[in-house]
Structure formats: C-alpha cells, structure tokens
Amino acid sequence: MTAQQQEPAGGRAKAEDTDSSDTDGALGGAGRGRHPLRTSLLVLAAATAVGAAGVAATGAFPGQAKSAGTPRATGPQKTAPVERTTLTRTETVDGTLGFGTPTTVQQAATGNQPDDGGDSGGGSAQQPGRNTGNSNSSQEAGIVTWLPEEGATLSRGDTVYSVDEHKVPLLYGSKPFYRTLRPGVAGDDVETLEKNLAELGYSGFTVDEEFTSGTAQAVRDWQDDLHREATGEVAPGDAVVASGARRVAEQRTSPGALAGGEALTWTGTDRIVEVELEAGLESLVEKGTKATIGLPDGGTAQAEVTDIGTPSGGQETSGGGQGSEDGGDGGAEEATLPVELKVGSQQKLGRYQAASVDVILKAQTREDVLAVPVNALLAEPGGGYAVETRGADGRSRRIPVRLGMFADGKVEVSGTGIEEGLDVGVPR
Known part of the structure; x- marks a missing residue:
C-alpha cells in the first residue's frame, strides 16, 4: 500500500473500498512528507480518524444511526462547514543553513614592491606568478604581508591580501583579468575594469570596451591611492575579480609566508540553504x-x-x-x-x-475541491467513511464520502449530497 493509498483510520477500511477515480490518484495523500525521517499528515489523518471512529463507537454523538442515511433523533453537537478550497500537500526535507561552499583565492606571486618614490624595476606591469623556482628567494616570490580576518566581509575596492605591502583589491566582475590591460587594448575585461573604476569614484573616461588614455590616467590615480607604482596598466593578479561582496571563510596562509599559494577561501555574504x-x-x-x-x-x-x-x-x-x-x-x-x-x-x-533547517516543498496541489476537517470523518461499520449532518427535519444522518488528498488537517471529500456550506459534525 503506497503513501497515497493508505486509509486514515488505522486499517478500519480497505483501500479498495474507496473510489479513487475521482481523486486523480491522490487518495490518502499526505499533507506533509518528511525525508529522510518522513512524517506525513497521513499520520495525523490516521490518528484523528481513529479518534473520530472511537467517537462513533462510544456514542459521543447521541442517537447515532447504525447505517448510512438512517434518521437520528438529534443532530451533531458541534459542526464545521464543507469548504471549497485549494489543498497543498508538502514534503519536508533536511537542509543546511550557511554561507555556501567556499571557493579558494590563489595569490599572484608578483614580487612587486610598494611605491616609495624609487624605481621599482617593473612595477605592476610585471606578470603575476613570476617565480624562478628558487624557494629561498623571497624577492622573487614575494612575502605575504597582510590578510583579512576570518569572517570579514570584503566589498569592491577592499584589500583581499597584500604581498610585499602591495595591496591586491577586490573588483566586481564575471571573470578574472587574464592579460595586461593598457592603451589600445579592447574587450569585455576592459569594460569590467572601467565599471569598477567608475564605481570607485574615478572619472575622465567612457565606460566601454576601449582602453584609452583617459582610462590609463584613471588607473594611475587608482594606483596612487593604493600606494602602488602608477604605471597606468593593469596586469593579471593586480586585482581579484569576483561576482560581488565576499565573506572570508578561512585563511590559507599567514603573514611572513612566501606568496604564490592559496591566500584564503571565501563565500558570498548572504546565507543560503543547501x-x-x-x-x-x-x-x-x-x-x-x-x-x-x-x-x-x-x-x-x-x-x-x-x-x-x-x-x-x-x-x-x-x-x-x-x-x-x-x-x-x-x-x-x-x-x-x-x-x-x-x-x-x-x-x-x-x-x-549555520544550522540544520527544514525545507518545505510543495509536492501536490488540488484546486477548487470540497474539504472538511479530518476529524469530521466517521468510519462506517462495513468499511469506508461518512460525515454526519442534520437534515431539514432537524434529525441527524450520515452521508458516505469518497476521500481525496489530505493536507493541512483537512481532507478532500466528494459524494452525493456533499456541497459547499454543508455543516458536518466534528468532535468537541
């Protein structure tokens, strides 16, 4: 028996006693599933319907008839109307709240020196990653001089790390710089650079795909503010490009270490659920x-x-x-x-x-259906279910119903005499 075919009264009625043709295969469907430790509104339905059956068995509703359609001396003591509504069955799965999977920032071992007014011997135009393989030469590889703290948030223009006091800032974009940008170069990487310069407050150029003399002057102004040699050119490794602000997850090196390896890992700044x-x-x-x-x-x-x-x-x-x-x-x-x-x-x-959370997903929706509270169901002696209502003569009677989807403490019902607004009995 599947989760969508179990009856709600602890086995009092067989699945084949219920007509599934009117419910599109949704008979006994749970209102809320749980994975991997699944809990379902089907369990609630079973429990409440068993209670309803017990009410019927003990005569909680005075003068209860022994068969469907037989008049009763009195009506139900408490009622609820048949509603026309939309029922939605859900599945609940386990999720993890956090900042997502960290990605690694690789350092560029440029070996550049800070701008102290002297000849830097090539400055930022030097290609990053230059390392002769001599691990004893800090001048070749550079030395890590600064890293942000774990948990810090970095925005556009903030320093991601420093090598030999050479600040490497964060810029926003979709891909890293892969070539030296200088006058005469064109492309979407130039546009990324110019967008960032404009956002950081630099001007004198048009934001487009052309690296002009105006762009070069804005780059020199930017380099001055970073205390770097003002070459007017941007080499790969002079900035780290990411899609937006970042949160530092873990330092992967420390000040004093040789540059060229992993600097840190980071994530987005917004918490997500996985x-x-x-x-x-x-x-x-x-x-x-x-x-x-x-x-x-x-x-x-x-x-x-x-x-x-x-x-x-x-x-x-x-x-x-x-x-x-x-x-x-x-x-x-x-x-x-x-x-x-x-x-x-x-x-x-x-x-x-960071926390373990529930993720509630919609599994199935039934629109424009008639529904009653689950505890309005009464188990019939010969199998199946009915609801109790009061006739025009004030006497109580049972109306057999076919069951559809269970959701949110309600159950879809259909059958002769079942219509919107009909009052049906529920336990007090």
Missing part, C-alpha cells in the same frame, strides 16, 4: 521553485531554488560480509541531487550563521 534531495523527489524542484524554511526556533523564512547541481551517489558500496571492517552488508549508496536555495529576507534568519 539540500541533498533524495532520489524520487527531483520533480519537486526547478529553478524558481518556492519553499518555506523552518528554523530551529520555530520561525520561518521564504526561499527560492537558485541552483540545481549534478546528481551524486547511486553507486554500489563495497564492504560487508566477512571482509568488511564494520561487519555490515554492502549495498548501494542512495543517489542525491544537490539543491541551493536563496533566502528572500536575511533578517528572517535571525542570528543563525
């Missing part, structure tokens, strides 16, 4: 899918799927039997799909920097 989605749930997500994030303190935040990675796992694992160190059986690793979600309002996340 999910390893189980196989079989891929259809629940695509870019732009909305989700609700459940926080450890009970709060919620709205999020949107921004990235879907490549499925991983699904490979047979070795081990098991007598050759396994842990004595366990070998098996197949379950395939998962990495999903990233952007949280709309960072303020909704409070002060959480």
Whole structure:
C-alpha cells in the first residue's frame, strides 16, 4: 500500500473500498512528507480518524444511526462547514543553513614592491606568478604581508591580501583579468575594469570596451591611492575579480609566508540553504521553485531554488560480509541531487550563521475541491467513511464520502449530497 493509498483510520477500511477515480490518484495523500525521517499528515489523518471512529463507537454523538442515511433523533453537537478550497500537500526535507561552499583565492606571486618614490624595476606591469623556482628567494616570490580576518566581509575596492605591502583589491566582475590591460587594448575585461573604476569614484573616461588614455590616467590615480607604482596598466593578479561582496571563510596562509599559494577561501555574504534531495523527489524542484524554511526556533523564512547541481551517489558500496571492517552488508549508496536555495529576507534568519533547517516543498496541489476537517470523518461499520449532518427535519444522518488528498488537517471529500456550506459534525 503506497503513501497515497493508505486509509486514515488505522486499517478500519480497505483501500479498495474507496473510489479513487475521482481523486486523480491522490487518495490518502499526505499533507506533509518528511525525508529522510518522513512524517506525513497521513499520520495525523490516521490518528484523528481513529479518534473520530472511537467517537462513533462510544456514542459521543447521541442517537447515532447504525447505517448510512438512517434518521437520528438529534443532530451533531458541534459542526464545521464543507469548504471549497485549494489543498497543498508538502514534503519536508533536511537542509543546511550557511554561507555556501567556499571557493579558494590563489595569490599572484608578483614580487612587486610598494611605491616609495624609487624605481621599482617593473612595477605592476610585471606578470603575476613570476617565480624562478628558487624557494629561498623571497624577492622573487614575494612575502605575504597582510590578510583579512576570518569572517570579514570584503566589498569592491577592499584589500583581499597584500604581498610585499602591495595591496591586491577586490573588483566586481564575471571573470578574472587574464592579460595586461593598457592603451589600445579592447574587450569585455576592459569594460569590467572601467565599471569598477567608475564605481570607485574615478572619472575622465567612457565606460566601454576601449582602453584609452583617459582610462590609463584613471588607473594611475587608482594606483596612487593604493600606494602602488602608477604605471597606468593593469596586469593579471593586480586585482581579484569576483561576482560581488565576499565573506572570508578561512585563511590559507599567514603573514611572513612566501606568496604564490592559496591566500584564503571565501563565500558570498548572504546565507543560503543547501539540500541533498533524495532520489524520487527531483520533480519537486526547478529553478524558481518556492519553499518555506523552518528554523530551529520555530520561525520561518521564504526561499527560492537558485541552483540545481549534478546528481551524486547511486553507486554500489563495497564492504560487508566477512571482509568488511564494520561487519555490515554492502549495498548501494542512495543517489542525491544537490539543491541551493536563496533566502528572500536575511533578517528572517535571525542570528543563525549555520544550522540544520527544514525545507518545505510543495509536492501536490488540488484546486477548487470540497474539504472538511479530518476529524469530521466517521468510519462506517462495513468499511469506508461518512460525515454526519442534520437534515431539514432537524434529525441527524450520515452521508458516505469518497476521500481525496489530505493536507493541512483537512481532507478532500466528494459524494452525493456533499456541497459547499454543508455543516458536518466534528468532535468537541
């Protein structure tokens, strides 16, 4: 029996007793699923319907009839109307709140010296990464002289690291500088440089793909402010290009070390949610899918799927039997799909920097259906379910119903006599 075909009353009615043709395969569907420790509104439905059946069995509703359609002396003591509504079943999966997977910033071992008014012997026009292979020569490789603290936020123009007091700033763009930019050079990397110079307050040029004399003068002014030799040219490694502001995750070197290796790792500045989605749930997500994030303190935040990675796992694992160190059986690793979600309002996340969270995804929606509270269901002696209502004569009677989707404490119902606004009995 599947999760969408279980009856809500702890086995009192068989699945084949319910007509599924009117519910598009949604019979007994859970209102909320849970993976990997799945909990479903189906469980709630089962519990509440068992309670409703118990009410019927103990005569909590006075004068209850023994068969459908038989008049009763009195009506239900408490009622709720049949509603026309939209029901949405959800799946809840485990997610991790954080700043995302860090990326590495590689240093450029330029060996450049700060501008002290003397001849620097080539300055910033020298190609980065110049290292003769002589590890004993700090003059060749350069020495790391400064790094930002872990957890620091870097914005456009801020120093990412320094080598020999040579500041390497952060600029915004889609790809790193890969060639020396000088008058006469054209391309989208020139436009990236000019956009950043303009945002940092420099002028005298037009932001386009042409490196002009005006661009060169703005570069010299920028280099002066960085206390670097004012060459008017920008070499690869003179700046680190990233898509936006960054948060330092970990220092990978320290002041005094030879330059040329990893400087640090960093992430974006906004907290995101990452999910390893189980196989079989891929259809629940695509870019732009909305989700609700459940926080450890009970709060919620709205999020949107921004990235879907490549499925991983699904490979047979070795081990098991007598050759396994842990004595366990070998098996197949379950395939998962990495999903990233952007949280709309960072303020909704409070002060959480890293936490395990619930990610609530829409699994199925039924629009324009008739629904009643789950606890309005009464188990019929011969199988199936009914609701209790009061006739025009004031006497109570049972109306058999067919069940559809369960969601949000309600259940979709249909059947002869079931219509919007009809009052049905519920336990007090």
